[in-house]
Amino acid sequence: MRHNAEVSPTVVGRVLGVLDAFSAEHPALTLSELSRRAGLPLSTTHRLVRELTERGALERDADGRYRIGLWLWEVASLAPHGxxxxxxxxxxxxxxxxxxxxxxxxxxxxxxxxxxxxxxxxxxxxxxxxxxxxxxxxxxxxxxxxxxxxxxxxxxxxxxxxxxxxxxxxxxxxxxxxxxxxxxxxxxxxxxxxxxxxxxxxxxxxxxxxxxxxxxxxxxxxxxxxxxxxxxxxxxxxxxxxxxxxxxxxxxxxxxxxxxxxxxx
The missing domain is CATH 3.30.450.40 (GAF domain)
Structure with missing residues (x-):
């Protein structure tokens, strides 16, 4: 679990927790895997993932797994070292x-x-x-x-x-x-x-x-x-x-x- 159970994470913290669940070893994750790796309830993860997918920050595969979307790549390219x-x-x-x-x-x-x-x-x-x-x-x-x-x-x-x-x-x-x-x-x-x-x-x-x-x-x-x-x-x-x-x-x-x-x- 990535969050301190005694401290309720902010909305931004929850979103970052979802994005941080992905890695080179885990580039595609199911909703339940995202929930577990982010340390969030399944209902919360579902809501955040839906909004992130609508915005283009995540993409959903044909098999139902999620990946990082192109919108995040576009944002990252604006970094000073980008x-x-x-x-x-x-x-x-x-x-x-x-x-x-x-x-x-x-x-x-x-x-x-x-x-x-x-x-x-x-x-x-x-x-x-x-x-x-x-x-x-x-x-x-x-x-x-x-x-x-x-x-x-x-x-x-x-x-x-x-x-x-x-x-x-x-x-x-x-x-x-x-x-x-x-x-x-x-x-x-x-x-x-x-x-x-x-x-x-x-x-x-x-x-x-x-x-x-x-x-x-x-x-x-x-x-x-x-x-x-x-x-x-x-x-x-x-x-x-x-x-x-x-x-x-x-x-x-x-x-x-x-x-x-x-x-x-």
């Missing part, structure tokens, strides 16, 4: 994808997790857990290490003080190790995450800067770890990240671009 960021990034993601035909990802920070806002994948790309709209802990991913390294110091300390979940023998699972990793990212300007979640996978990530020269996203490429020297991928990943930063109006990226331009004349 369509504008993705549209600016897409040409650079596509160029980076063409170099390897593996996964190329764009992620933003949300609390102690990263949210993947875009991904391009090849048919034969290595299997990974991330997906568009999905979340993973910051300490266990390349994009997460980049985003946390350039986050506010007080937020870094909050993450460092929290339990660090271990996914594999290579997962960074101690505050001291994470602190060293973040310092390396700030020094080098990129992160290499080798086998932290899937032992056979590594990623190379770099920061994306916005118009105020603050890190607003992170870009990564994910490849099989066997037979791959991650250092060979760093220049391409950093160049793509700078390109997105330039498209977003980051002053430092524009200066770098102008300098490179003049050097070629």
């Amino acid at each position: 369509a504008g960021l993705r549209e600016s990034a897409m040409p650079f993601l596509e160029d980076l994808y063409e170099a390897t035909h593996q996964h190329v990802q764009l992620a933003v920070l949300d609390g102690a997790e990263v949210v993947y806002v875009e991904r391009i994948s090849g048919r034969n790309a290595v299997r990974i857990q991330s997906r568009v709209g999905g979340r993973l802990p910051v300490h266990a991913t390349g994009v997460g290490l980049v985003l946390l390294a350039f986050a506010a110091p007080d937020w870094q300390e909050r993450v460092l003080a929290s339990p660090l979940q271990r996914f594999s023998p290579r997962t960074i699972a101690s505050p001291a190790e994470l602190r060293r990793a973040l310092a390396n990212v700030r020094r080098d300007g990129y992160a290499i995450s080798d086998g932290q979640i899937e032992p056979e996978v590594l990623s190379v990530a770099a920061p994306v800067y916005g118009e105020h020269d603050t890190v607003v996203a992170a870009l990564s490429i994910v490849v099989p770890s066997e037979g791959t020297d991650p250092r060979t991928l760093v220049p391409a990943v950093r160049a793509a990240a700078r390109g997105i930063s330039r498209a977003l109006g980051a002053p430092s990226a524009v200066r770098v671009s102008d300098g490179a331009h003049w050097q070629t004349l």
Whole structure:
């Protein structure tokens, strides 16, 4: 049950509870499943689901199960890290994808997790857990290490003080190790995450800067770890990240671009 039985949830809380019942593992739910997962009476769930379906926030399948509707996708695209960021990034993601035909990802920070806002994948790309709209802990991913390294110091300390979940023998699972990793990212300007979640996978990530020269996203490429020297991928990943930063109006990226331009004349 998702609600405190001693505190009656508000209408908004009930609606959010219904929407929160869906997940990547449970993208389609019956009315009774929604009721149980949201912790609401069946009659209340029925009323809320009917209204959400009429509004387009939910859709009903032919078999009677409910899914998230397109209207919510339209609303979500208005988020600051939504369509504008993705549209600016897409040409650079596509160029980076063409170099390897593996996964190329764009992620933003949300609390102690990263949210993947875009991904391009090849048919034969290595299997990974991330997906568009999905979340993973910051300490266990390349994009997460980049985003946390350039986050506010007080937020870094909050993450460092929290339990660090271990996914594999290579997962960074101690505050001291994470602190060293973040310092390396700030020094080098990129992160290499080798086998932290899937032992056979590594990623190379770099920061994306916005118009105020603050890190607003992170870009990564994910490849099989066997037979791959991650250092060979760093220049391409950093160049793509700078390109997105330039498209977003980051002053430092524009200066770098102008300098490179003049050097070629």
